Amino acid sequence: MHKLLMVIRREYLERVRKRSFWFGTLLLPLLMVGLVVVQLFLVDLETGKQGKVALVDATGKLSSIFESKLAEEKTKDGKPTFLVEVAPVAGSLEETRRRLEPRVLSGEFLGIVTVGENLDSDSNFRFYARNVGNITAQKAIQGALKAAVVGLRLEKSHLNVGPEELKKLLAPVEMESFEVKARGEAKKRGFDEAYFGTFAFVMVLYMSLLLYGVAVMRGILEEKSNRIMEVLLGSLTPDQLMSGKILGIGLVGLTQVAIYAASAGLLRLYVGLASLQAGWTGALDAISFTTMGYFFTFFLLGYFLYTSLFAAVGAVCNSEQEAQNLQTPLVMCLVIPMVMTFFFVAHPDSPYAVVASLIPLFAPMLMFMRIMVLTPPFWQIALSILLLFLTIYLFFRGVARIFRIGVLMYGKRPTVPEILKWARG
Amino acid sequence: MESAVSLHSLVKTFGQHRAVDGISLEIPRGIIFGLIGPNGAGKTTTIRMILDIFRPDSGEVKVFGMPAGDQVKDRVGYLPEERGLYRKTKVLEMLAYQGSLRGASPSAARQEASDWLDRLELAEWKGRKVEDLSKGMQQKVQFIGAILGKPELLILDEPFSGLDPVNQDVFKDLMLDLNRKGASIIFSTHQMDTAEKLCREIALLNKGQIVLGGTLSQIKSRFGKNSVMVEFDGDGSFLQGLPGVARVDDYGQYREVRLLNGADPQALLRAAVERVTVRRFEIMEPTLHNIFIEQVGGHVAHA
Known part of the structure; x- marks a missing residue:
């Protein structure tokens, strides 16, 4: 038994003492941890900060639903993620946007949402931002805008729908997958x-x-x-x-x-x-x-x-x-x-x-x-x-x-x- | 007292080849014993059976009265002919490992190995990797590995092969020292002269069998004092034809002449003086080499 232990001891120590062992052993987890930490860090940056969105709305009727919908998005500490500033249209939509752009560049605004008068025309809804790669923010803003626009459309078609009912109507259908386990979980x-x-x-x-x-x-x-x-x-x-x-x-x-x-x-x-x-x-x-x-x-x-x-x-x-x-x-x-x-x-x-x-x-x-x-x-x-x-x-x-x-x-x-x-x- | 090793009708075959063919042998304690024979005689196979590395096909091995096996291994130090070290391991660690395999705790093994390295002037190499050592130093380390744990029996398979003269002396002195302190030593060799110098008893092996065994003095006296060593200038080819001459071995510098029983050495001297200039003439016991050649016949290559 003593001898067996001595052989085990040598084989173990000989390998564990090698630098290459620790290199190989720590590299993989470090890489994984590193990846996740970077992700978390980035997400933290996003979710931790409040952002202001400028709404330039030619119809003038979208802001209330847009704001209330966006207010559902909260940061980690419970504050609303997005603040909305309704910018009055002065001159054309284009001109108004141009005036606001410096404030996007300075970082005051996360982005500018512009909405033209004709709700049914193409390219009527636009988002201008310094970083258009922020999918999470765009999704939220698009969702809020969609709710507001659909509400307005419904109103125009003279179907009388209250905001609560509207919310129900617009509730998304998202399919989640569940795995069936033998033990019932x-x-x-x-x-x-x-x-x-x-x-x-x-x-x-x-x-x-x-x-x-x-x-x-x-x-x-x-x-x-x-x-x-x-x-x-x-x-x-x-x-x-x-x-x-x-x-x-x-x-x-x-x-x-x-x-x-x-x-x-x-x-x-x-x-x-x-x-x-x-x-x-x-x-x-x-x-x-x-x-x-x-x-x-x-x-x-x-x-x-x-x-x-x-x-x-x-x-x-x-x-x-x-x-x-x-x-x-x-x-x-x-x-x-x-x-x-x-x-x-x-x-x-x-x-x-x-x-x-x-x-x-x-x-x-x-x-x-x-x-x-x-x-x-x-x-x-x-x-x-x-x-x-x-x-x-x-x-x-x-x-x-x-x-x-x-x-x-x-x-x-x-x-x-x-x-x-x-x-x- | 129990023999150090006793072998009884040992047989080991590999395929068609009978490597060891019925060897029986008693090796007493406390002596240096030589296992002698040409390459392929079965020396290494016999040693491996003593150490339980090979199991015999039939026959019995006892070491200190016990069947060969695990407990016996702790009392035996072994230096195989094929010996090596972990190249990437540090010298002291290598030896401490070998010591611990013979039953010592890692720290005790380390201490003993360290003492031996000091004694053999390798102290400054303890922390170096084996591969950094010269061949001669590696041989010393291997030898230390075999004698760690104060073995009661030391088995050395061709210990002197490949050694430079300095290390040969170091090894020889160590062997004698260990023997004086009580260790029994078995060593195998195909160098007859080394065996002749060191061994009290020998066994001559050929083709898996013992052809001759006993103490050196017994063996030599059995062959009588009928050898003559002649050193001379001139053509010595006449020696073979002289009456009473059994055989002549030419060693270059001198010739060893074996006489038939009853032949007169003085007659040989007279005949030689007539033909060549004799520089040295000595009546002596036959060398082990000649005895061996005589026993197994001339068809064994000179070792």
């Missing part, structure tokens, strides 16, 4: 968000499995090519060496994934407080305790499954070039679920998806993917985990045998049938 989520969130997780899973599988393989190849293997085997059993390596590097992976998860969790907390736009929260909604639990479960199972195979490749090869060929099928097994993410997110309950997600080599990624999008029946999850455990057990036994023979073999790489013969013992 319904979550608001669209396909894009589901796909984005799931893909992000599966990507992290794929990268970690590949990265750490290859790390184990490289470690073994290094010990072989540096001729250090036999020095170690003087003190260790091959099983101790192999499991120490797999566990040590696994802990490194776990550390990294935990850092990712923690930063995602913090991000979510922060975003939750700041109530960000739907796209972001939707993607981050994926991070619940249940999904994190499943993520770690499938990460670990996938890790043990794949590293044992990568370890076998390392044990029977003498160089990375040699290992390249043998590792290709393993990488393929990891890539297939990645490529099919789109299909599986769209049809998570199709028979193909069900069967594929039970195959142990694909299960870590595919079953997790399905859990992310629809929560499959519990027996399917349990079955895939059980099958994974069984496969890992069988792989470990076989790979330990291959390892014992392979690590001290130099020279010609054994053929695949030979390797399989070793594995059967």
Whole structure:
């Protein structure tokens, strides 16, 4: 036990002490946090500030509904976002606007809304601003204007409608998507968000499995090519060496994934407080305790499954070039679920998806993917985990045998049938 | 007292090849024991079975009376023929790791490794990476790695191969010192002269079998004092034809002549003086090398 711990200790410290580890580990979360913080910052700038809008209205009848409608938009501290200044038309609409423009440039006005006399003509409604890229503000202003104009039109067509009724008539029809979960909780989520969130997780899973599988393989190849293997085997059993390596590097992976998860969790907390736009929260909604639990479960199972195979490749090869060929099928097994993410997110309950997600080599990624999008029946999850455990057990036994023979073999790489013969013992 | 190592009818085959073919051997405690033989004789395979790196197909290995295995490994230091270090690791950390694998706590292993580095004049290299060291320094570090944890048994596989003369002496002195302090040492070599200088007992291996074993003095006395060393100027080809001569080994500077039992060395001297200028003539025990050649036949390449 002491020796196993010593191997784990070395493998862990050796990697965690490297600068490249921290670089890789912190860069991704920092990038994500940075992106979100910048977004928040920008949104904060917008929502925190009041803006004045000049209304140049040739009809002279729009201001009251326009103002009351715009007053519904509030900043974070509850003040109205927009103040409206009704500018009297002096001369033509054009001239009035020109007179006001310096005040836009000076920043006093967020923008100028001009409305011509003829409500039915084209290009009758215009918005002049320094920054026309502010979609949120424009949407609000356009909405208010629309309400005011429709009200005026109704009035002109002699349908007598009061402001309250008008509001009801104009209430927007917006469709929200809800995801049906087995446990009865319904979550608001669209396909894009589901796909984005799931893909992000599966990507992290794929990268970690590949990265750490290859790390184990490289470690073994290094010990072989540096001729250090036999020095170690003087003190260790091959099983101790192999499991120490797999566990040590696994802990490194776990550390990294935990850092990712923690930063995602913090991000979510922060975003939750700041109530960000739907796209972001939707993607981050994926991070619940249940999904994190499943993520770690499938990460670990996938890790043990794949590293044992990568370890076998390392044990029977003498160089990375040699290992390249043998590792290709393993990488393929990891890539297939990645490529099919789109299909599986769209049809998570199709028979193909069900069967594929039970195959142990694909299960870590595919079953997790399905859990992310629809929560499959519990027996399917349990079955895939059980099958994974069984496969890992069988792989470990076989790979330990291959390892014992392979690590001290130099020279010609054994053929695949030979390797399989070793594995059967 | 229990033997340090006892092997009983050990067999190990690889495919069709019988690498070790029925070896039985008792290696007493406290001595330097030589496992000698040409390349491919089965020395390394035997050593690997002693260390439980290979499992024998049949037969039995006992180290200090216990079956080979995990507990035994902590009492044995091993320097394999194929030896290396983690190139990117710092010297002290490398050794501390090796020490900790033999049961020590990381801090204790570190301390011991540090002491050894001081002793072998590598103190200033502790914090450097292994790859920065010269080959000779790396060899010292490897040797320290094998003797960490005060092993009761030290197994050295071809310890002198590839060493410069300075390091050869360092290693030899260390071996003798450790042996005096009580460690049993087994080392394998194909250099007969090294074995002859260092070993109390030897086993000669060829083709997976022991062809000769025992203390050096026993072995030599069994072959009698019937070798002659002649150094001379002139053409020495006549020696082979003289009566009573079994074989002649030409070493360039001198020749070693093995005589048949009962042949008179003085007759040889007389014959030689008639033909060449003799500079040196010495009656001696046969060298291990010659004994070995005689035992396994001349078809083994000169080692």
